Amino acid sequence: MAESFAFEIAAKVLEKLGSATYERISLAWGVRGEFEKLKLTLAAIRAVVLDAEQQQARNHEISHWLHKFNDACYEMEDLKDEFEIQALRRQVLEQGSILACRFRMGNKIKKANEMLNEIAANKAKFPLTQKHETNVLHRQRETYS
Incomplete structure (x- = not known):
């Protein structure tokens, strides 16, 4: 099964978020606890996404829930990018600006x-189970002319 975008x-x-760089930056900025919560919640939701993808055709509410999760994933991607940008800016900013950035x-x-959250x-509303990712290789048939 091909994994979903989300x-x-x-x-x-x-x-x-689990990288050593993010660990150091989040600790320095005083947001490590929030990052840990974010990682735990994201991992818990991700665990049932594959099942939700399979059930969304039969259940409109699950489809809506997945849509919200996709939106949240876009937000997480933007947040990750902004965090990297702010980390680079932090290297050149003065102390007062660092506090505002934090x-x-x-x-x-x-x-x-x-x-x-x-x-x-x-997600508790739905009968979703954790699915483990499976990588399926699609190999094109070789033909000889």
Whole structure:
């Protein structure tokens, strides 16, 4: 089965948030706790996305829930990009600007957590089970002319 966009983006964001660079930056900016919450919630939702994808054709509510998760994944991707940009800016900013940046990024991470928490709470409404990713290779048949 091919993995969904949301499944793949969530995997990339989780990988990035778990990197040593993000650990150091989040600790320095004082947002490590929020990042940890974000990672845990994202991982919990990602665990049932493949099942939700299979059930969405039969259940409009699951389809709507997946749409919200896709939107949240776009937000997470944007947040990840902005976090990287702010980390680069931090290297050249003065101390006062760093505090403003820390506050701004902390608020964005908190909002992302709230969005994911709502999605995670709503997943309990559905009979979703955890599916493990399976990589299916599609090989084209070789022909000789």
